[in-house]
Amino acid sequence: MILTSARLTLRPFRAEDARVLADYRSDPDVARYQGWEAPFPVEAAASVIAEMTDPAEPGWFQHAVDFDGTVVGDVGVGLHENxxxxxxxxxxxxxxxxxxxxxxxxQRMLRHLFVERGLHRVSAECDARNVRSAKLLRRLGFRQEGHRVEHTWIKSEWTDDLLFGLLTKEFRA
Ligand SMILES: CC(C)(COP(=O)(O)OP(=O)(O)OC[C@H]1O[C@@H](n2cnc3c(N)ncnc32)[C@H](O)[C@@H]1OP(=O)(O)O)[C@@H](O)C(=O)NCCC(=O)NCCS
Structure with a gap:
């Protein structure tokens, strides 16, 4: 599955992207509020890529974000069993x-999920200290639905989670 926007292409990761995926996941600033530990070995990146099968099936699928032939990051979608x-x-x-x-x-992925695939709702959550992530979600119209205090034990500390949601009717409006 390949999606394009004004500047970007969202596409499945390829085996040869393992090095770049490992490199940015190994950056402590990038890993700070994420579930993995930095450094992130290239072998682990290769496994992440190899384990992804079909974005139309329930479970997580990471889409590479490609700008002019360079992988600049990823958008992950966790499709619910329903x-x-x-x-x-x-x-x-x-x-x-x-x-x-x-x-x-x-934004492009939301259009795909809501308009092209007909999903009803997309959820997101982030560490309450992850200001840039929360800002991005609000910019795209996500509604903050909760703040779970010291709900997640990760990287040797209890952390607060912000919960966000967006419905298809809200996105289309
Ligand atoms: C969360 C994350 C993806 C946000 O990155 P980001 O660069 O802030 O988001 P964007 O790429 O959408 O860029 C938005 C910024 O670019 C600016 N910008 C510059 N040129 C722009 C352009 N042509 N179009 C739109 N925005 C532009 C915007 O003004 C905005 O800056 P501001 O927040 O200072 O106002 C990034 O911080 C990250 O990867 N963090 C580590 C991983 C992580 O924690 N992920 C979230 C887990 S829940």
Missing amino acids: RMQAEIGFTLATAHQGHGYATEAV
Whole structure:
């Protein structure tokens, strides 16, 4: 599955993308509020890529965000078993932040999920300290639906989660 927007292509990762995926996941600033630890070995990146099968099937699928032949990050979609709702996540390499690429890529993916695939709802969550992530979600029209206090034990600390949601009727409006 390949999606295009004004500047970007969202496409499946290829085996040869393992190095770049490992590199940006190994950046402590990128990994700070994510579930993986930095450094992120290239072998682990290769496994992430090899394990992804079909974006139309329930489960997580990471789409590479390609700008002019360079993988600048990814948009992950976790399709629910009911195939009518999904979670979304996003990551950009530090060097490619601040250009609107994540907003553009997630917006394109939302259009795909809501308009082209007919999903009803997309959810997202982030660490409450992840200001740029929360800002991106609000910019795209996500509604904050919750703030779970010290709900997640990760990287040796309890963290707060912000919960967000967006319905198809809200996206289309
Ligand atoms: C979350 C994350 C993807 C946000 O990245 P980002 O660069 O802020 O988001 P965008 O790519 O959409 O860029 C938006 C910024 O680019 C600016 N920008 C510059 N040129 C632009 C253009 N042509 N179009 C749109 N925006 C542009 C915007 O003004 C905005 O800056 P601001 O927030 O200072 O106002 C990034 O911080 C990240 O990867 N973090 C690490 C991984 C992570 O925590 N992911 C979220 C897990 S829940």
